[in-house]
Amino acid sequence: MSRIRRSHRSALAGLVVTATVLPLAGCGVLGIGGSNADLQIYSARHYDLEGAFKDFQDETGVSVEFISGNDAELLQRIKAEGADGEADVYMTVDAGNLWNAGEQGVLKPITSPALTEGVPSDLRDGGNQWFGLAMRARTTMFNPDKVKPTDFDATNTYAGLTDSKWKGRLCMRDSTSAYTQSLVASLIDLDGRDKALATVKGWVANGVDIKSNDVELLKAIDAGTCDVGITNHYYLARELKKNANFKVTPFWASQSGGGTHVNISGAGVVKTSDNAAQAQQLIEWLATKGQSAFVDGNHEYPVNESVEPEPVIAMFGEFTRMPLSAEAYGSQNADAVKVLSEAGYK
Amino acid sequence: MSTRASRLVGTGRGRWSALVVVIALVVSVPVVSVLVAAVGAGRPALPGDLGEMVLTTVLLLAGVGLGSAVLGVGLAWLVTAYDFPGRRLFSWMLVLPLAMPAYVLGFLFLSTFGPAGGPARLSRALFGDSWVVELLSGALGAPVVMTLTLYPYVYLLARASFRGQGQATWDAARMLGASPWRAFRQVLLPLARPALAGGLAVVMMETLTDFATVQYFGVRTVSVGVYLTWKGSFDFASAAQLSVLVLGFAVMVLTVERILRGGARYDSRSGHRPPAAPHVLTGAARWWACAAAGSVLATGFLLPVVQLVWWAVRATLADSSSLSTGRFATNLTNSAVMAALAALACVTLALLLTHGVRMTGGRLARGAAQLTTFGYAVPGAVIGIGVLVAFAALDRWLEALGVPGGTGLVVTGSVIGILASYVVRFLAPAYQAVDASFTTISPSVTNSAFSLGASPMRVLRRIHLPLSRSGIAVALVLVAVDAVKELPLVLLLRPFGFTTVSVWVYELANENFWEQAALPALLIVALAIVPVWFLVRQVRLAEPHQQVTS
Numbered sequence: 001m002s003r004i005r006r007s008h009r010s011a012l013a014g015l016v017v018t019a020t021v022l023p024l025a026g027c028g029v030l031g032i033g034g035s036n037a038d039l040q041i042y043s044a045r046h047y048d049l050e051g052a053f054k055d056f057q058d059e060t061g062v063s064v065e066f067i068s069g070n071d072a073e074l075l076q077r078i079k080a081e082g083a084d085g086e087a088d089v090y091m092t093v094d095a096g097n098l099w100n101a102g103e104q105g106v107l108k109p110i111t112s113p114a115l116t117e118g119v120p121s122d123l124r125d126g127g128n129q130w131f132g133l134a135m136r137a138r139t140t141m142f143n144p145d146k147v148k149p150t151d152f153d154a155t156n157t158y159a160g161l162t163d164s165k166w167k168g169r170l171c172m173r174d175s176t177s178a179y180t181q182s183l184v185a186s187l188i189d190l191d192g193r194d195k196a197l198a199t200v201k202g203w204v205a206n207g208v209d210i211k212s213n214d215v216e217l218l219k220a221i222d223a224g225t226c227d228v229g230i231t232n233h234y235y236l237a238r239e240l241k242k243n244a245n246f247k248v249t250p251f252w253a254s255q256s257g258g259g260t261h262v263n264i265s266g267a268g269v270v271k272t273s274d275n276a277a278q279a280q281q282l283i284e285w286l287a288t289k290g291q292s293a294f295v296d297g298n299h300e301y302p303v304n305e306s307v308e309p310e311p312v313i314a315m316f317g318e319f320t321r322m323p324l325s326a327e328a329y330g331s332q333n334a335d336a337v338k339v340l341s342e343a344g345y346k
Numbered sequence: 347m348s349t350r351a352s353r354l355v356g357t358g359r360g361r362w363s364a365l366v367v368v369i370a371l372v373v374s375v376p377v378v379s380v381l382v383a384a385v386g387a388g389r390p391a392l393p394g395d396l397g398e399m400v401l402t403t404v405l406l407l408a409g410v411g412l413g414s415a416v417l418g419v420g421l422a423w424l425v426t427a428y429d430f431p432g433r434r435l436f437s438w439m440l441v442l443p444l445a446m447p448a449y450v451l452g453f454l455f456l457s458t459f460g461p462a463g464g465p466a467r468l469s470r471a472l473f474g475d476s477w478v479v480e481l482l483s484g485a486l487g488a489p490v491v492m493t494l495t496l497y498p499y500v501y502l503l504a505r506a507s508f509r510g511q512g513q514a515t516w517d518a519a520r521m522l523g524a525s526p527w528r529a530f531r532q533v534l535l536p537l538a539r540p541a542l543a544g545g546l547a548v549v550m551m552e553t554l555t556d557f558a559t560v561q562y563f564g565v566r567t568v569s570v571g572v573y574l575t576w577k578g579s580f581d582f583a584s585a586a587q588l589s590v591l592v593l594g595f596a597v598m599v600l601t602v603e604r605i606l607r608g609g610a611r612y613d614s615r616s617g618h619r620p621p622a623a624p625h626v627l628t629g630a631a632r633w634w635a636c637a638a639a640g641s642v643l644a645t646g647f648l649l650p651v652v653q654l655v656w657w658a659v660r661a662t663l664a665d666s667s668s669l670s671t672g673r674f675a676t677n678l679t680n681s682a683v684m685a686a687l688a689a690l691a692c693v694t695l696a697l698l699l700t701h702g703v704r705m706t707g708g709r710l711a712r713g714a715a716q717l718t719t720f721g722y723a724v725p726g727a728v729i730g731i732g733v734l735v736a737f738a739a740l741d742r743w744l745e746a747l748g749v750p751g752g753t754g755l756v757v758t759g760s761v762i763g764i765l766a767s768y769v770v771r772f773l774a775p776a777y778q779a780v781d782a783s784f785t786t787i788s789p790s791v792t793n794s795a796f797s798l799g800a801s802p803m804r805v806l807r808r809i810h811l812p813l814s815r816s817g818i819a820v821a822l823v824l825v826a827v828d829a830v831k832e833l834p835l836v837l838l839l840r841p842f843g844f845t846t847v848s849v850w851v852y853e854l855a856n857e858n859f860w861e862q863a864a865l866p867a868l869l870i871v872a873l874a875i876v877p878v879w880f881l882v883r884q885v886r887l888a889e890p891h892q893q894v895t896s
Contacts, residue, residue: 040842046853065842068853072577073727073838080734084741086759086842174564176574212456212562215858219462225476226461235858298857334581337574341395346564 037065039278042078044071044092045265047298055293056285062278071097078106078270088273089282093265094178095123095132096185099330102129107268110280118287118304122324123264130268133286133294135301137233137319138183138261140251141218146227149251157253158187158261159195161228162202170208171217171226175340179214179232182329183261184336189328190258193339200343210346215239222247237299237312252319259322263329264303362802363711366702369695370714376732376770377593377720383735384586396571403567403595406489406560407550413493414549418500419538421639423530426508427516429624430632436639437505438882443646444498444823445874447831448552450851450867452491452559453860454650459483488563492553494646499552499775499824500545502881503782506816507541508534540785543606544778548824550599551722551774554592558833568592569725582731589728596723600716651871657864664861673845677866681846681873684761684836685829688768689776689877692825693818695769696776700784700814701806704792715777722774726767726834733767733839763839771835772828776821783817784810819881826877830870847873 043049043066053064069077071092078087090101101107107129115124115131123132140157142149146169153160161170173180187196211217214231218239221229224247239246253260267286269279286294291307301309308314424430425437459465459482466476482490515537519529535542557569566574568591576585627635699715721729787810795805811818833848840849847869854863 037842046857067840067842068849069837070577070727070834072582073730073834076582076731077734077838080731080738082738084759174561176561176566176570178577210564212564213858215860216456216460216462219460223462223467225466346566 037063039064039088039275039282040086041066041089041091041267042074042087042270043068043090044074044097047300051297052286052290052293056282056290059289060281060285062281064282066091075101075104075106078272079104081272083272085270085272087270088275088279089267090130090270091265091267093263094182094329095264095266095324095326096178096182096329096333098125098130098132098264098266098268099326101268102127103330106271108271108273108276110269110276110283112280112284114284115287118284118306120303120305123303124266125268125326130266131283131287132264132266132303132324133283133291134265134298135262135295135303135321136264137252137301137321138179138230138263139233139253139319140228141221141231141236141248142228142251143221143224143226143247144249145247146224149249152251152253154255155257156191157251157257158183158230159191159199159202161230162199162206164206166228167206169227170203170206171211171220171229172203172208173214173217173230174210174212175337175345177212179263180340181333181336182263183230184339185329185332186261186322186325188332188335188339189325190322193335196336197339197343200339200345204344208345218246218248233301233313233316234299237316241299241312250316252317254322255320259320262321262324264324265300360706362702362705363708366699366706366711367714369699370717373695373718373721373770373773375736376729376767377724379732379735379739380586380589380724380728383583383731384590386583395566399566399568399571400591402565403554403569406492406565406567407553407595407599409489410492410496410553411546411550413489414497414500415542415546417493417497417642418545419504419535419542421497421642422501422504422508422538423534424635424639426505427624428635429626430635432636432639433624436636436643438878439643439647440501440639441498441823441878441881442643442875443495444502444827445871445878446495446647446650447848447851447867447870448492448495448556449558449562449833449855450654450870451495451646451650452487452562453855454653455487455491456483456562457860458653459487483563485563485565488560488565491559491563492556494642496549496552497642497646499548500542502820502823503541503545503779504538506783506820507538507786509816540607540782543603544782546606547599547603547719548722548775548778550602551596551719554595554599554723555725557725568595572725572728586728586731589724592725593720593723596720599723600719651868654864654868654871657861658868661861661864673850674869677845677847677850678869678873680844681830681848681870682876684764684768684846685826685873685877687765688772688829689822689826691765691769692772692776693780693821695773696780696821697806697811697814697818699773699777700780701802701810704784704789704810705802705805715781719774719777721770722772724771726771726832727838729767729771730835730838733763733770737763759841761841761844764836767835767839768825768829768832771832772825775824775828779821779824780814780817783814783820787813823877823881827874830874 039062041049041053041064046068049066053066057063067074071094074090074092075097078085078090081087090107092098092101102125109128111128115128119131119133123135124130140152140161151165153163175181184196184200187199190196191199209220209226211220211229214235215238217226217229217231218235220226222239233250236246236248236250239248267283269276269283273279287304291302291304292310295302296310299310299313301313421436421440425433425440457463459479461476461480461483463479463483466479469476469479481487515533516529519533520526524532554567555569557567557573560567560570568588572585572588572592575588576582695718699718703711703715724732791809791813792805795809800808830846831848833852836846836849837852840846847866850866851863851870854860854866
């Protein structure tokens, strides 16, 4: 009994100490009542943004702070915060997400000659609510020991993978990935729903091996357990930087046909922003002078055609892109999810 | 606040009943907001393979539940009843896998047992095929990884219930001629039942709401469905409707828990008794025991940590600029303070709830207390939205009442929103742990105190608090560790400039920068070890140093 009482007392003392110290420590944390930077960015893109923002601040004196998160959730947050919200810029990956943000009415249309000049028309919103800033290509990747470039169907490479010669040799991303969904949405837009469904069914019939991320997928091709896969180009650039002998080569899809599937990261000014002018200035800078600082950290292609891509990806050669329809990526996304599940694609 | 006036048993307890109901209602608000969003929506855009998702969820729950029960109870019994090399060390180290987030271990499994990993290459070199190895990076990986990271919940509670009473009861049964298996089945398991049920409920809820780990392994549960629906169709209302389905699963889990408990109560009449000396294992048996505990610890914790350290070193050598010390300190402090605050808040509430239920003994109070555990069964991001919606409504309401500015950004402008959502989400494990330890306090102890004229508050302070100390310690640890690992809530509700270690891991891992994410992942592990270490010390303090008799 006395033992219990003793440890009980020490436990109580511990509690008292914690209860007094914690609020004091917590004050520092709890005291955060908003931010003191000029611009606040809600970003669902997490590739090394600090560098580009720092360059912008050095150049213009405008300070930038950002919060990373998931696109759908950040959008809900902007809506819930309403007029009280601090966000000035919403930045995200995937044209469908940008289109959706525009549809939800959280972005402000802006008039900017710099942006209409610098960003190709299919990579920005017709209503000027958002603008693409970085471009990624999702294309076929192969193991050069096992596949020759001439094995591919050059007209419609994605649908060509349904050919029985690829049986048991394919690896692709899971259906929960936004990359897969956008690719299928663009195929629905390009070939029509029936053909797109047949394509996905064909992949499944070829016993496609599903991987849960692009890096594992590329490593599987390098290890020789898959011969062909579809991934974003920059993951290959990343692996090649780590290991120059990485045995994967890109094949630019559908160059004699519709072109290679691309997607963008982009940004728009939030409607409730108190610093719309500075927010616009930042987006303009990212699309022009800041292009390299913004895209090179992740080995992406600049959207601005007057800016050169970095050497690592310039090595992959030039390619023609499938014209990007953000509306299709956005509005067909739900249908793409249905097609994938109808086809039994995991 | 003890009153000297003697009171009749049962008076003044209406207030406790009210308190329990009020806590339950406040905690349920975010869940209810989600329900409202679900009901307000039109026809849901449900995924086509919903039936398959439900089946997958059931299978995963069964697998992880069974695995955690076997590992948790088995290992708890092993370190309580037997003495073998390294027993004292194992007894606390077996809690460590709790500090390893499933999303981190999951990725390690993926890269280790994937086709490009060492074991698969070796297998191909030896047998020409590697499909057996690759099973661990496929669908089988999900239950294995989740079992390895979740069994400590069962282990902790089972060990607490074996300590003090298991040994003596076991000895009695054995002396009366029961076989070891029969003694275990008929004497010990019933004894561990409340703990097992509470632990399993926590494990299953964690399994239910996980969406990161299962996606690595391509396992499509209902929670994955919530995210697919939400992100695929940009439709939060449909996601909310699916969340209701996840809630349905939670109700099922809690029902199973009730059945498992079976209303059985085994309480000691004399508070805690010092545990008897463990049986010393000899010969090969002791090495088997050592190997069993060791292999679980190695796969669930030690080897993964080694792998993370190796990656962290490589990443740092490749780019030392990642070691900006300021960020380290800030993120660590943020995580630590949030975890501590969450633990204190949840445990205080859990204690009030269990005590309140004991004071009133009514169905209403017990039902209300049960209600508070539902938050744990809703995917984190959905709770986060619920909190956002609830506070936004409060804000509008205050403004309508003429309060200038209303609450403004009380949720996302400060960490209050995160804390509130932590309480909603983590009250369940705290309540389970405290409640499980309350079952070992006989109602007659409570009643004696009353008949001697103690007030409910005094009973709480002088009887219930000290006697449920072990449960409280476990609850503090569970919540603190959970809070350190939690991601979706922080991501959604954090104010500008507020980053925790888990967010840091997410930002890197989300883009597959795994080597760079190893360092912050190690920080999560290190931080989560702290409360575990405190728990171990607490247990040691309560136990006199055991003389091992041979």
